[in-house]
Amino acid sequence: MNVFVTGASGFIGSAVVRELIAAGHQVTGLARSDQSAEALGALGASVRRGSLEDLASLRDGAAAADAVLHCAFVHNFDNYTAAAEADRQAIETMGAALSGSDRPLIVSSGTGNAVPGQPMTENDRIDPAKAGVPRLSEVTALKLADQGLRASVMCFPPTVHGEGDWHGFIPRLIQIAREKGVAGYPGDGSNRWPAVHRLDAARLCRLALESAPGGIRIHAVGDEGVPTRQIAEAIGRRLNLPVESVPLGELTGHFGWMGPIFAADLPASSALTQARFSWHPEQPGLLADLEQGHYFAQ
Numbered sequence: 001m002n003v004f005v006t007g008a009s010g011f012i013g014s015a016v017v018r019e020l021i022a023a024g025h026q027v028t029g030l031a032r033s034d035q036s037a038e039a040l041g042a043l044g045a046s047v048r049r050g051s052l053e054d055l056a057s058l059r060d061g062a063a064a065a066d067a068v069l070h071c072a073f074v075h076n077f078d079n080y081t082a083a084a085e086a087d088r089q090a091i092e093t094m095g096a097a098l099s100g101s102d103r104p105l106i107v108s109s110g111t112g113n114a115v116p117g118q119p120m121t122e123n124d125r126i127d128p129a130k131a132g133v134p135r136l137s138e139v140t141a142l143k144l145a146d147q148g149l150r151a152s153v154m155c156f157p158p159t160v161h162g163e164g165d166w167h168g169f170i171p172r173l174i175q176i177a178r179e180k181g182v183a184g185y186p187g188d189g190s191n192r193w194p195a196v197h198r199l200d201a202a203r204l205c206r207l208a209l210e211s212a213p214g215g216i217r218i219h220a221v222g223d224e225g226v227p228t229r230q231i232a233e234a235i236g237r238r239l240n241l242p243v244e245s246v247p248l249g250e251l252t253g254h255f256g257w258m259g260p261i262f263a264a265d266l267p268a269s270s271a272l273t274q275a276r277f278s279w280h281p282e283q284p285g286l287l288a289d290l291e292q293g294h295y296f297a298q
Helices: 011-022 034-043 055-063 080-098 137-146 169-180 198-211 228-239 248-262 271-277 286-291
Strands: 002-006 026-031 046-049 067-070 105-110 151-156 159-161 183-186 192-197 217-219 223-227 243-246
Touching (some): 046 055, 055 080, 067 080, 151 198, 159 286, 183 248, 217 271, 223 228, 228 243
Parallel strands (some): 026 046
8 A cells, every 4th residue: 555644754654654664555755855855765655745835745645645644734833723724725635636535544633622521532523613722634534524535533642752752742841840940730730641652653543544434533542641740750750850739820831832731631542442443552651651761861
């Protein structure tokens, strides 16, 4: 199977590319820079130059592929609405190129939160208006599925962890702890973050590309919900820093833009995903991964 992958040189995407090639698939990765193109070539993938704004390149890449995995998203928090609109147009463009076939399109999104206090399941749906975020990846993909396309949604938790994660939420929390001299957690630290190791996530992406039907949400979740206090404790232990509660009214001052996100309670289940794909996380969970030390080597 020839798979077109956007975000192919990223933290998750590069692991997916390795997984697909190891399983005997051919991969064409989207690359917007010479550096990304070189990285993809080193992995054994073919390269299509372009970006999420280059709709012609996306259309042609999807049209030439047997399957599409859309992992890319421009995380521009200064203009998130524009980033979300570019993502929507990219998904619709690739979907149109696959129209009339049984070729799968898997779109990445987040696990989100449906009912406060309860784990999000694969049967739940995110309402963008209630979620307060303009990203429409899931809505757009499921709309394409309603129109007959074999489109599904790969929902990643806020933390996809593993060696080489230099730009995610966990590295940012470590940086803040170093700057503040304290490993902080929001309120009483009982709110939960789901997580998954990137290698487990990559394996699930391959399984989904090979067999997922259209119209479903797939949860790439290993840890259903790690209390944020335990995350802070692991960081404090590795940095030899005190671990302290940050009052909810002071979150932005302490954590910056990440404060409200770190305070969210976002447990998510992958029970249905594990049963559907015979997929079970095999790599270390988030806390065990933090204890391995690679997050603190830089």
